[in-house]
Amino acid sequence: MRVIGLMSGTSYDAIDAAAADLTLDGDRLTLTPLGLISRGYDEGLRAGLAAALPPAATSLAEVCRLDTGIGRAFAAAAVEADRELCDGRAELVASHGQTVYHWVEGGQVHGTLQIGQPAWIAEATGLPVVSDFRPRDIAAGGQGAPLVSLVDRMWLRGRPGTPAALNLGGIANITASDGTAFDTGPANALVDAAVREATDGRLAYDLDGELAARGTVDDGLLARLLDEPYYALPAPKTTGKELFHLPYLRTALKGYEALPAEDVVATLTRLTARTVADAVRSVGASEVIASGGGTQNPVLMAFLRAELGDGVPLRTSGELGLPSAAKEAYAFAVLGFLTLHGLPGTVPASTGARHASVLGSITPGGRGTQWPRMPEGAPGPVRLVVNGHEDAGR
Template identity: 55%
Template sequence: MRVLGMISGTSHDGIDVGLVDFDPDYAGGTLAGVVEYTAVLPYPSELRARLVRALPPAAVTLAEVCELDTLIGQSFAEAAGTAIERAGPVDLIVSHGQTVFHWVEGPRARGTLQIGAPAWIAERTGTPVLSDVRVRDITAGGHGAPLVCLLDVLLLAGYPGTAAVLNVGGIANMTLVRGPDDPLAYDIGPGNALIDAVIAGRGLNACGFDRDGRIAASGTVDERLLAVLLDDPFYRLPAPKSTGKELFHAAYVEEAMAKAGTRPADADLVATLTELTVRTVARAVRAAGAGLLVVSGGGCHNPVLMDGLRRACAGVTVAFSDDYGAPADAKEAIAFALIGWHTAHGLPGTVPSGTGARGPRVLGSLTPGSGPLVLPAPLREPPRALTLTGEVPARGEEDDRRRADRFTGGR
């Protein structure tokens, strides 16, 4: 079964695409998948600017939400159409869409909103679309995040100790795979969110992020500000927990500087926010006693952040998700393709100990394609492990992998 997964994460910079051909003869045990195509497609600059202006804590009208829902849906439709033109037809498309609000009160998630109307994708491709994949977990008492936990658990099923699987996007989230014990997954805190907010807000780089960590590398950490940032109550909440740009945004940085009574230069501020991510992640990894840290997401390309993690996690083996068959820039898209495969076969797509839900749930809502909606025969047993294959480019092989578009095998 060929499933195309798509997501725009909390960096709000574009659409990650991953096409996986899952073994049609799966009969229990280990599921095999071939990653046939991945791409990272940036939003048009005007659309991204408009989206960012609408995000919390900004006030926004329903008219603007409606228009963004359509425009983002059309962007996802174009991304799906391009993937199919280049890699061939697919059986199912899974569109996570774009998160614009994640409603959390203390330890509980109350709701979540992803936009990007799936009907545009179905109309463009003629393929059924699974969308709205988070909210069912929230109705069962979970956080609806991090759903990538399902992929992490299956990919690292053979690791004998405790593995920490980290995604550094706008928000940093981590799955702890602990052998036969229940896994644990949660949002750690701001991955790139605060760094990107400062860089975009102060016009420090036209690309909107700290390319290659150059700005952070030129600055010095402000320890007084860092202490205030590390004291946020969110870090003391028990896992599982979730967060987003509803908390970690540009105004949050301004408030922290005012509380600390310091106003560092631009490079020093970026260095401090980068160190915040390093320390919060390293603290979580050390507390878990992990022997392996597997990293994915945009933060992979920031050498200041990665070098900081290696230093702070001394004695822990640090690897990239590429080593496990999931290209770091497309891992979340691949995770949603996997969730789609589960839903199509009537299997839960959640790990309750990872989201905090009362139990596992089959995820998403289906929009039919151009023909009758026909699903595979239900399966009784979910996979206990996953192997992914496909050619993964060597790190550094591309000029800018955050804007890459590539086949990794394919037809």
């Protein structure tokens, strides 16, 4: 089955559309990557999204406009991916949507909101669309994240030691092969906020780590940032830009106003590396396989290697066949495939849910597409193999 996975992360810098050919054979799911396209939001839509995100106030009218605008943008990406990557033969779209709020109080997630109306995608492509993945896990008592943990566990199955998958987006999350999974804290979220603030919006992120490379880590500021209570919470736990946003950063920088922007960015980059490395140690990982935009920042990767030490190698997902930029989108393609087959897409040990759940809602395609269901009692896949990298688990 050819599936298009659509993803826009907490950095909301682009919509990633990854196409995969997925084949289920007993307990083995084989993924053949067909490629990735990435399209940025137009400036008006991105500015509207940025203005509506917490801690800013917004209106239901603006949420409706954003839901429609983002849905149309996702639809355009899906149409292009079907045409360019699938030769017009895609059979399913799995859309994560754009997270705009994750409601966490007292360590418990009470709700979540991903927008990008799937009806626009179904109408434009004629394909069924699986969307709204997170709420079902939350309804079952889970954190609703990290949802890629099931895919990570299947993918890492058979690798020696205790491998861990790491995603470095706006927020960093980790999945260990034993099922432990959680958000470690900010990856790029605070760095991006600092860069936008320092450049009056001229730059959105630290391209190639250039600012961090020119700066010096301030130990006092780093110690203050590490006092954030979130880092000490037990897993499972999730966080987002509801906590790690520009006002949070401004509060943390009080008394450090004279610190050069380069030093602030270097310190925040070290914060990400330190908190991720602490999380890796907490799960006893023997190797780390990283993906996401943060892998393109050589300073962050160098800091992380230094924090992990020689005993825990740091690799990228591309070395195992899943391009770093596309890995999350491919993961949601897999989750959409599982949903369409009536198979659970969560690991209770990862999210804290009472039980595993079939995720999401299905918007039928324009042709009234019928979707496959697994026979009653049939087992689902336990191993994910990337075609051409069958030995990655050894």
